[in-house]
């Protein structure tokens with residue numbers, strides 16, 4: 614699965630092609646701030662150097678998706694996937710599964726051991742996606758379910 618370092622303008626365009634996700638989770642279409650927030654948002658105690666925002670490419674075309682990752686949160690060795698988003702035309706073809714396998718390989722290569730992700734209950738496809746990859750729910754506040762997997766398990770044989 615090829616990666617690029619994502620650029621904010623490309624992410625903004627990608628978000629504009631993916632309004633369904635923002636309607637489901639935020640109750641509104643994407644706004645310009647969503648792209649800048651993706652680059653700047655950090656969990657407590659993490660620095661910009663701990664964060665990667667990566668574009669997902671298929672073939673030679675422009676990015677069809679984006680992923681953001683933060684290392685060592687909430688615990689050393691755990692990497693949190695803040696967002697994995699593919700534009701609608703790129704979904705349900707196994708690309709998301711391959712993206713997570715590639716993330717897992719990257720995390721293992723950097724010494725990480727676990728992956729964490731979240732699914733908003735207003736976005737039931739995300740819950741099904743993480744479960745389909747063998748992630749298990751480790752927390753749920755009634756609004757957001759948190760999932761984890763061992764990185765080696767998520768790497769699969771992709």
Ligand SMILES: CC(C)(COP(=O)(O)OP(=O)(O)OC[C@H]1O[C@@H](n2cnc3c(N)ncnc32)[C@H](O)[C@@H]1OP(=O)(O)O)[C@@H](O)C(=O)NCCC(=O)NCCS
Pocket residue numbers: 634695696697698699700703704705706707708709710711731732733736737738739741742743745
């Ligand atoms: C979630 C997302 C990344 C999944 O990527 P994808 O390429 O569509 O997923 P895959 O094709 O690899 O699907 C793997 C399995 O996950 C489950 N799944 C994925 N999307 C689903 C959906 N919308 N509803 C129910 N199950 C779903 C299915 O079991 C699927 O297997 P199947 O197609 O054989 O039934 C993509 O749908 C997306 O970008 N959605 C919008 C953003 C989002 O919700 N991100 C997740 C929260 S961070």
